Amino acid sequence: MITFENVSKRYLTKHALSDVNVTIPEGKIIGLVGSNGSGKSTFMKMIAGLVGPSEGKVMIDQEPVSRRTANKVAYLSELDAYYSFFSVKETIDFFASQFQDFDVEKANDIVDFMEVDSSQKVKHLSKGNRGRLKIALTLAREVPVILMDEPLSGLDPMVRDSIVKGLLSFIDLEKQTVIITTHEVTEIEPLLETVIAIRNGKVLALEDVETIRERDRMRIVDWLKKMYQEEA
Amino acid sequence: MMNWSGLLRKEFRVTRTLLLGVLTFDLLVMIGFFLASERWEFPYLTAIIGGVLTAIHVFFLPLYLLISLNTEGRNLHLWLHNPQSGARLLGAKFLNGLLAILISIGLVSSLSLLAYNIETSALELPIDNVWLFGFYFLAVIVTGSIYMGIWLIFYWTFYQVLKTYIGKWALLLVLVLVAFISWLGSWFSGTRLSEVLVEWGYVQLPSPLNMEVSQQEFGLTVSTFPFPVGNVVFDIITLVVIFLIACWLLDRKVEV
Amino acid sequence: MGEEFNPSKPIYLQLVDRISWEIIKGERKTGEKLPSVREMAIQSGVNPNTVSRTYNELERMEIVETKRGQGTFVTEQKEKLVELREQLKINHIQNFIEEMKQMGFSSEDMIEGIRTYVTNEKENQS
Numbered sequence: 001m002i003t004f005e006n007v008s009k010r011y012l013t014k015h016a017l018s019d020v021n022v023t024i025p026e027g028k029i030i031g032l033v034g035s036n037g038s039g040k041s042t043f044m045k046m047i048a049g050l051v052g053p054s055e056g057k058v059m060i061d062q063e064p065v066s067r068r069t070a071n072k073v074a075y076l077s078e079l080d081a082y083y084s085f086f087s088v089k090e091t092i093d094f095f096a097s098q099f100q101d102f103d104v105e106k107a108n109d110i111v112d113f114m115e116v117d118s119s120q121k122v123k124h125l126s127k128g129n130r131g132r133l134k135i136a137l138t139l140a141r142e143v144p145v146i147l148m149d150e151p152l153s154g155l156d157p158m159v160r161d162s163i164v165k166g167l168l169s170f171i172d173l174e175k176q177t178v179i180i181t182t183h184e185v186t187e188i189e190p191l192l193e194t195v196i197a198i199r200n201g202k203v204l205a206l207e208d209v210e211t212i213r214e215r216d217r218m219r220i221v222d223w224l225k226k227m228y229q230e231e232a
Numbered sequence: 233m234m235n236w237s238g239l240l241r242k243e244f245r246v247t248r249t250l251l252l253g254v255l256t257f258d259l260l261v262m263i264g265f266f267l268a269s270e271r272w273e274f275p276y277l278t279a280i281i282g283g284v285l286t287a288i289h290v291f292f293l294p295l296y297l298l299i300s301l302n303t304e305g306r307n308l309h310l311w312l313h314n315p316q317s318g319a320r321l322l323g324a325k326f327l328n329g330l331l332a333i334l335i336s337i338g339l340v341s342s343l344s345l346l347a348y349n350i351e352t353s354a355l356e357l358p359i360d361n362v363w364l365f366g367f368y369f370l371a372v373i374v375t376g377s378i379y380m381g382i383w384l385i386f387y388w389t390f391y392q393v394l395k396t397y398i399g400k401w402a403l404l405l406v407l408v409l410v411a412f413i414s415w416l417g418s419w420f421s422g423t424r425l426s427e428v429l430v431e432w433g434y435v436q437l438p439s440p441l442n443m444e445v446s447q448q449e450f451g452l453t454v455s456t457f458p459f460p461v462g463n464v465v466f467d468i469i470t471l472v473v474i475f476l477i478a479c480w481l482l483d484r485k486v487e488v
Numbered sequence: 489m490g491e492e493f494n495p496s497k498p499i500y501l502q503l504v505d506r507i508s509w510e511i512i513k514g515e516r517k518t519g520e521k522l523p524s525v526r527e528m529a530i531q532s533g534v535n536p537n538t539v540s541r542t543y544n545e546l547e548r549m550e551i552v553e554t555k556r557g558q559g560t561f562v563t564e565q566k567e568k569l570v571e572l573r574e575q576l577k578i579n580h581i582q583n584f585i586e587e588m589k590q591m592g593f594s595s596e597d598m599i600e601g602i603r604t605y606v607t608n609e610k611e612n613q614s
Contacts, residue, residue, distance in 0.1 A: 012397050029535055050309055050488045067483055071315035077488075081310050085245050097238025098314050168530045173537055190499055190534045210498040210538070217496030 001026055002047055002145065002177070007056035009042055009201070016042040017201040020056070024206075026144075027173045029191055031209075032181045033224050034198035040181040041078065043198065044147045047179070048075035060145065071100070074141040078150040078181075081134050084123035088133060091122055095137050107140035110170055114162050128159035135163050139170040146171065146178045153183060164188060185220050195220055197227045204231055235316055236324070243328040247300050251332045254292075258336055261285060262343040275351055282344025283369070289337050290373050293381030296329045301388050308392070309488040318482035322385055322475070333377055337370060365440035382471045389478040393485045433461035499534055503542040508551060511562055512573050522552060522560045 002024040009016040017039045024030060032040050045051040046058045049069040058065045060072055082091050088111060096102040111118055114132040116125070125133065131151070138146060151167075152160045168191070171178055182188060189209065197204040204227045212223050262282060269277035304311035314321065348362070387406050394402035420426050436456040493499050510516045522528070525543065529536040543560050546552040550568050554560045563569065588598050 012399075028537065045309075045488060048313060050312055052484070052487065067312055068315050068317070070313050075309070075313050077309045077313075079309065080307065083242065083245070083310070085248075094238055094242055097234050097241075098316065100235075100315075164533060165530055168533070168536065169526065189495075190493055190532070190538070193535045193537050210500065213496060214498050219495040222495075 001061060003057075003059050004046075004203075005057045005059070007046065007053045007058055009039075009046070009051065010054045015201050017046075017053075020201070020203050022196065022203050022206055024177065024179070024196075025194060026177050027175075028193040029167075029171075029173070029178045029180065031185060031188070031192040031195045031220065032179055032198060033185055033195055033220060035228075038198045039201040040198055041149055042201075044075070044149050044179065044181060047145065048073050048147055050075065072143055073145045073147060074099075074138045074143045076134055076138040076146075076148045076151060078153065080130065081137070082122045082130070085121070087121050088116060088118040088125070091133065091137070092118070092140075095140070099141055101142040103140050103142055106170065107136050110136035110139055110166055113169065114166055128155055131155045131159055132162065132166070135166055139166065142172075142175070144176060146176055148178065148180045150181055150183070152187070160184070160187065164191060167191070185224075189220055192220070195223075197224055199228055199231055202231075204228075236320060239316065239320060239324040240328065243300065243324045246303050247296060247328065247332065250296070250299060251335070254332075254336050255339060258285065258340050258343075262340065262347070266343075266347050269347075269351060276348065278347035278351065279344045282340050282347065285340050286337055286344070286369065286373055289333060289340070290376045290380070292333045292336065293329050293377035294384040296332055297325060297381050297384050298388065300325050300329065301385070305388075305392065308486070312482075312486065312488060318479035319476075322389075322479055322482060326381065326385065329381060330378070333374065337374065341366065341370060361440050364438060368440060379467065379471065382475050386474040386478045389481045389486060393481055393487075396487045430463045430466045431460050433465070434458045435461055500538050500541040500545060503532065503534065503539065504545050504549075507542070507546060508549075508572055508576065511551065511569065512576060516562050518562050518566065518569065519564045520562045521558075522562065524559060 004020045004022045007020040008018050020043070032043060034040050042051055046053060047060070047065065049058075049065040049067045052066075060069060063069075083094070086094060092104060092107045092111070095107070096104045108118065111133065114129075114136065116129045116132050116136070120129075122130065122133065131154075135148075135151060138148065151163055155163070164187075167178070180188065180192070192209050194206065194208055195212070196206045207223075209220065212218055212220065216223055216226070218226070262278060262285070265281040266278045269275070311321065345362075345366070387410060390409065391402050391406045394405055398405065421430075435458070437459045439455050439457045493502050507516070507522070516522070522543070523531060525536050525539045528534075528539045528542075532539075543552065543554070547554055547560075549572070550565070551563055551572055552560050553563050585595075585598065593601070
C-alpha cells in the first residue's frame with residue numbers, strides 16, 4: 001500500500017506538491033489526472049523514490065521510499081528509457097540482470113505480442129516501437145507497484161491500442177497496483193478503476209470511476225473539470 | 233552477482249566507442265612518430281612522445297568518467313531507477329575507467345618500450361633504470377588519474393544535487409567549490425596538523441635518477457629516496473571518504 | 489480500442505446488459521463458456537476488476553454459473569433465460585412508455601400507435 005503523509009515538494013521558485021495526504025488502494029488500475037504542471041510526474045517520481053519530499057513521508061508498505069525502492073516499483077518514465085547502443089534483446093538482458101523480479105520470458109512474449117523485432121538496435125526503432133519496448137520492460141517485472149507516466153503520449157492509435165491490450169494481458173491485479181498518468185483519459189477510461197485528481201500540487205479527490213458514472217453521470221474529463229471549477 | 237556483472241558490461245558498452253577511439257589515436261600517434269623518427273634520425277623520439285602521451289593520461293580517468301556520467305546525466309531516471317547501491321553504480325563506472333586507462337596506457341608503454349629497443353642511439357641507458365623509471369612514471373600517472381577521477385565523481389554528483397534546486401547556477405557553484413577545496417587543500421598542507429597526518433612512515437625506495445650512469449660500472453651505485461607511506465594512507469582515506477559521500481548523495485539527494 | 493461506453497452508467501452494468509443481450513439473441517448458447525476475465529477484459533478494453541464484477545452480477549442474476557477451476561458458463565437452466573428474456577422485454581417496454589409519456593402521449597395513443605405501425609409493416613412486407 002502506498003501512502004503520502006503531509007507530503008510537500010518545493011523547488012527554488014515553485015511548489016510541485018503541497019501537503020498531499022493520500023492512501024492509494026492496492027490491486028487496481030489507477031489514473032492520475034490533472035492539467036500540465038499539476039504535479040503528476042513529481043507524484044510518480046516520489047513513489048519511485050527518484051524525488052524525495054521536502055516535507056512529509058512517502059511510504060510503501062509502511063517503509064519510507066528511497067531510490068532503492070526500485071526493487072518494489074517498476075517506473076516507466078515519460079522520457080526515453082534505454083541505452084541507445086543496446087539492441088532490444090540486449091536491453092531486455094540488461095534489465096533482467098538489474099532487477100531480480102524481471103521475467104525475461106514475459107518480456108520476450110510482450111515484445112513478440114507487440115511485434116517488435118528484438119534483434120534491432122534500440123536507436124533504430126520507430127517511436128511507436130520504442131514506446132512498446134518501454135511497456136514491455138515495465139510489465140515484465142513482477143513487482144507490486146507499476147508506474148506509467150504518459151505511456152500513450154505521442155503514439156498513433158495502433159500503437160496505443162497494442163499498449164492497452166498488452167497492459168491488460170500482462171498485469172496481475174491480484175498482486176499488482178498500476179498507476180497511469182495520461183492526457184488521453186477518455187481513451188483509457190474503461191481501463192481505470194479509480195482516479196486521483198490533482199491540481200497545482202494538491203490532491204483534490206480519489207474516487208471510483210464507476211461511482212463517478214453512477215452518481216455524477218460524467219466522464220472523467222468532465223468530472224475533472226468540475227473538480228477544477230469547484231476548487232477555483 | 234548477475235546484477236553487478238550486468239552493470240559492468242553495460243558500462244563497458246557505454247564507453248566502448250570512446251575507448252576504441254582513444255586506442256586508435258594512441259596507435260596512430262605512436263606509429264606516426266616512429267616513422268618520423270626514422271626519417272628525421274631523431275633518437276628516442278617515439279619513446280619521448282610515448283612518455284608525453286602517457287603523461288597526458290593523467291587526465292584520462294576524469295575525462296572518461298565525465299563522459300560516462302554525462303551519458304547517464306541525460307537520462308538520469310534510467311540510471312537511477314535501479315535497486316543497486318550508489319557505490320555499485322559509481323563503482324562500476326570507476327572500475328571500467330580504470331580498466332580503460334590501463335589498456336590505453338599499457339598500449340602506449342609497450343609501444344614506447346618496443347620503439348626504444350628498436351631505435352638505436354649512441355647513448356645507452358641501463359635497462360634496469362628504464363624499467364624502474366617507467367614503473368614510477370606509470371604509477372604517478374595512474375594514481376594521479378585515479379585521484380582526479382574520484383574527485384570528479386564527487387563534484388559531478390554534487391552538481392547533480394544542486395542542479396535540481398538552482399538549475400544552471402549549479403555549475404558556477406561547483407566551480408567555486410572546486411576553487412575553495414583546492415585553496416583549503418593548499419592551506420592545510422602548510423599546517424602542523426598536515427605534517428602529523430601526512431609525513432610519517434618514511435621508507436627508502438630505489439631511485440632511478442640518482443644512479444650513476446657510466447659506461448664502466450653502471451647499476452652498481454643504486455641510491456634511494458625517502459617516501460612517506462603516510463601520505464599515501466592519507467590520500468586513500470580522503471578518496472574513500474569523498475567517494476562514500478558521493479554514493480550517499482547519489483542514493484539520497486540526487487533527483488531526476 | 490474497446491467499444492464506446494455510455495459515460496452515465498457504470499461499465500459493469502453496461503457489460504451485464506451486453507452479455508444478457510447476446511445470450512437472448514442466441515449469440516451465446518446455453519452451457520457455453522464465457523471468455524475468462526482477462527480475455528473479456530482484453531476484448532472489450534475494460535479493467536479486469538470491472539469484468540469480474542460483471543460476472544458476479546450475472547451470477548447473482550443466475551444467468552451464468554461459475555464452475556470451480558473451469559470458468560464461467562451460460563446457465564443451462566432454460567427457465568432462467570426465459571425469465572431474463574421476459575425481464576428485458578419489460579425493461580424495454582418501461583423505457584418506451586417512459587419516453588412516450590415525456591412526449592405527452594397517453595396509454596391509448598401508444599397502443600393505437602403500435603397497432604398502426606405493426607399493421608403497416610405487415611402490409612409493406614406482403
